[in-house]
Amino acid sequence: MRGARGDNFIVRQIYRLTALMLILVMMFVAEPIQAGATESTKQQLENAKKAKEQSQSELSNTKDDIAEMNEEKSSLQGQLNNLNSQLTEVSNNLEELEEQIDDKETEIENTLAELEAARNQEEEQYASMKKRIQFMYEKQDNMILGMFFGAGSFADFLNQNNYIEQLSAYDRRMFNEYIETRQLIEAKEATLEQERDQLEEYKVKEQAEQSRVSGLVSQTSGSIKQYANDISDAEAKAQALEDQIKSQEADIKKLEAKLAEEMRLSKLAKSSTWRNISEVTFAPGDRALLANLIYCEAGSEPYEGKVAVGAVVINRVLSSVYPDTVVGVIYQNKQFSPVASGRLALALAEDKASAACYQAADEAMKGYSNVGNCVYFRTPVPGLSGINIGGHVFY
Known part of the structure; x- marks a missing residue:
């Protein structure tokens, strides 16, 4: 028993080092990731529009x-x-x-x-x-x-x-x-x-x-x-303000396109082919990876919110629209802000996930979902409807 536990410990450490190296490679090689894309696209869009309005007002006053x-x-x-x-x-x-x-x-x-x-x-x-x-x-x-x-x-x-x-x-x-x-x-x-x-x-x-x-x-x-x-x-x-407004307009167009793509993928995911949880093969480190992502995204949320974040990740794994592995979903370009900010890498390195985060990951990996087929979540913004749990809306 001790030998098996020792082997499992070594495997977890090797996985953590491998995940950390993978994160570093993606940060330097992959296309730059925008922080908070999945859960803050609408907020970014709203902030960008407000910033543009402020710039236009300032430009008008300057003129x-x-x-x-x-x-x-x-x-x-x-x-x-x-x-x-x-x-x-x-x-x-x-x-x-x-x-x-x-x-x-x-x-x-x-x-x-x-x-x-x-x-x-x-x-x-x-x-x-x-x-x-x-x-x-x-x-x-x-x-x-x-x-x-x-x-x-x-x-x-x-x-x-x-x-x-x-x-x-x-x-x-x-x-x-x-x-x-x-x-x-x-x-x-x-x-x-x-x-x-x-x-x-x-x-x-x-x-x-x-x-x-x-x-x-x-x-x-x-x-x-x-x-x-x-x-x-x-x-x-x-x-300078006119140039800034042009840049803001370009950012708004990108964010609008990104939001439209997220909504399209959300609808597509709901109507696409879904695998059964029994068809999914989890890698040895998926549990720690998912638990630490839950810690980064919903560490201060109630337990139901932690489970909901884990369910979103597993829903993507089950949907044919997204990658079919936990690693592929979590590290998909421009999806989860803790990946871009480096918080996930730090959490993995020190295994900061709490027992509740691990428990939520276990429930999600068993196929339990308290948000149905939702594949996105973010902080609530006006005009966005979905399932509200804690400080997030799931859609």
């Missing part, structure tokens, strides 16, 4: 953003064109201001020259008046006596007196001219001050005009550049 940014950019471009027109006008104004500045500087130079001449004239008039007043103050009495005693007649005296009056009138006129010159100087000085103030005002206005328009042009140009960069980024994002 709206691009339209708004293009509109804002166009508005800014219009502002820039207007500013450039203003800048041209400002340039023309600056030329006029520069001419006014040049004219004003010339006027100031002329005013300075006139002021200098007036000041010189004032000095000359002042010196002349000063000498005349000094002369008259010192000689006036002697002149009057000399004129009175020196006159040959009263008529001569009157003539000399008339000369004195003319001389006084001349002095008065000279004094008035001096006053006028003084007033002219004051007026020129006031004019000069005004012209200098106006010149400074022109220069300030010129600088302000230059700074204002140049600043607006720089700011608007920077805004346009930023919008152009944002639009470029948004357009790149939109292109």
